[in-house]
Amino acid sequence: MSRARGILERVWPPLVVLALGVVAWEFYSRLSGIGNAVLPPPSRVVQSGWADHASLWDNTLPTLREVLIGFAVSLVFAFVVSVAIDASGIARRSLMPVLIGSQTIPLIVLAPLVVIWFGFGLTPKILLVALVTFFPIVVGLVEGYASSDRDAITLLRTMGARWPTTFRLVRLPAALPGFFTGLRIAITYAVVAAIFAEYAGAEFGLGVYMQGAKASFRTDLVLAAVVVSALLTLVLFAATYVVQALVIPWYAESKRVPQ
C-alpha cells in the first residue's frame, strides 16, 4: 500500500511539469499564429496521430524489432567480452582502452556507413543498435564484477575454488545490479540508434515514417512519431525494472532493510 503511494508521489510532480508544458505549447501554437506546418498544437498532434495510427503502428513494429534484435546481439557480445576481460589480465589491458577509445566516435554518425556496407535491410540497423548499446553494458558488467566483496572471493578461494567457480558464485551475481544500470543507459540509446539507421536508408520504421511526414510538410505527424518513439523508449526502460525485480529481487529488498 505505502509502496504504491510512494511510487505515486514520485510520479505526479514530473507529470504536472509535463502537463504545464503541453498546455503552454497548446496556447502558444493557437494564439501566436505560427501555423500548423511549423508548430501544430499538441491537440492536433494527437488527433492526426490517432487518425494515422494504423500506419504509425506498422512503422513502430519494425523499429521495435530492430531495437530488440540489436539489443540481444549486443547483450551476447557484451557478456562474452566482459567475461574475457574478467578472466584475463591481458584481455582487460588490451580491450578496455580500445573500448573506451571507441566511444570517442559518435556512433550514430556511422549510420550512413553501415548502410553503405550492409545495405537497406535489417542488418545495418541491428549493427548500429548493437554498437551504441554495447559499451554501457560491458562497463556495467565489468565494474559490477569488480564491485564484488573481496572477503567473499577470498572465502571461496580458501575453500579451494578457482576462477570459474568464484565467477559463477560471486562475481556474476554481484555484477547484476551494475549490469541493470548499464542496461538502462543502453536502452535509452537504442531507439535513437534504430531511428538514425532508418534515416540513412530503410523501407519501414519510425525513421522512414518521420522522413515521409516531413517531406509532405506534415509536422503534426512528425511530432506524433516523436511521441511514439519516446513512449517506446519509456516502455523498454520500465521493462528493465520489471526484469530486474524478477532476476535480482534481493537487490531492491536489501536496500529497503534499515541497517
Add this chain to the structure above:
Amino acid sequence: MIEVRNLQKSYGALDVLAGVSLHVEQGEFVSILGPSGCGKSTLFSILTGIEPADGGEILIDGAPPTEPRPCAWMPQSDALFPWRTVEQNIALGFEVAGGHGRREASERARALLPTFGLEGFGDTRPYHLSGGMRQRAALARTVAQGRDTLLLDEPFGALDALTRTDLQLWLGDIWARERWTVVLITHDVREAVLLSDRIYVLGPRPGTVVGEFEVSLPRPRGIATLGSPAAAELEVELLQALRVGQDATL
C-alpha cells in the same frame, strides 16, 4: 595438529610476521591475541594457503600441508551472499569445499540450522538477520566445510558489546559440545580468557609471539567464570603482555 615454525612474511619493506611459532592440538581452542596490525590476519592467509610465506614452515599432523588445506576460514566481515538465503549460504561450505551436489548441500545445511540457533530462518536472506544471527550463519558455513580446523578472524569484532557477550557464551557452549579445533583471532582479552584453552599474545608489527598462556579455568565457563580471581589475574597478565610490546611503539 597444526605446527607453525618460525613463520616470516613481509610486504616489500614492511615486515609483518617476524618468526612466529605456535602449535594447535586436535580439539583445542587456541586464541591469538594481539593489537591491530600485528599480522594476525596475515597468519590466517598463510594457513589457508591464500598467500605464501617468505620463510619458516607449517606442518599439519607432522607433514607439509596438502591442498586443499584442512582449515576453514571465517572472515572478519561475515561475507554472507545477499542473493542466497541463510540455508544456501551455509550450503556453500558443503557445495564448494565439500564437493556435494546442490541438493544434498541444501539438505545438510538445513540439518545444521538448529545447532546454530537458526531454525526457521533457513529461507530468510541475510540482510533480514540481526548481527548476531549473521555471525552464527557465517560460523555454520565455516563448519559446513568439514575441515579439521576452524580459523575465526575476529568473528565478533563488529557486534555491539551485549550481542558480543551473548555470542561468546554461545560459542563457548557449542564448542564444549562439538569440540572443534579452533584458532580464534581477537583483540578482546576477555573473549580470549572466556573461550580458550591456550592463548598466544602477539606483539605489534612485525608480529612475534611475546607470550603463551595456559587457561586452566574450569569448564563449562559462564559470566561467573570471568569474576573469579584466577580469570581476573589472567586478564591482568595478558594485558601486561600486550603492553610490553606496545610501549615501544607509543
